[in-house]
Amino acid sequence: MSKKLTAAAVPASFEEAMAELAQLVTQMExxxxxxxxxxxxxxRGSELVKYCAGQLDSVESQVKVLEGxxxxxxxxxxxxx
Numbered sequence: 001m002s003k004k005l006t007a008a009a010v011p012a013s014f015e016e017a018m019a020e021l022a023q024l025v026t027q028m029e030x031x032x033x034x035x036x037x038x039x040x041x042x043x044r045g046s047e048l049v050k051y052c053a054g055q056l057d058s059v060e061s062q063v064k065v066l067e068g069x070x071x072x073x074x075x076x077x078x079x080x081x
Contacts, residue, residue: 010051011048017051018048028041
């Protein structure tokens with residue numbers, strides 16, 4: 001059964017979602033959470049990963065539009081400007 005993020009659970013930004021995800025990972029790696037809390041943390045982490053992937057897909061689509069659908073990899077010595 002797949003659940004979508006509720007309006008109250010949607011992060012305000014990609015960065016907020018990544019920070020929450022990092023916090024969840026730290027808690028889970030510490031091994032101090034009871035089983036039910038671990039399952040809830042895993043579920044929330046999964047939701048956050050899906051949210052972040054969706055945000056990245058959206059940004060990639062915007063970049064494709066800006067670049068005329070001609071994305072190309074950076075050369076090794078090429079710096080971001």
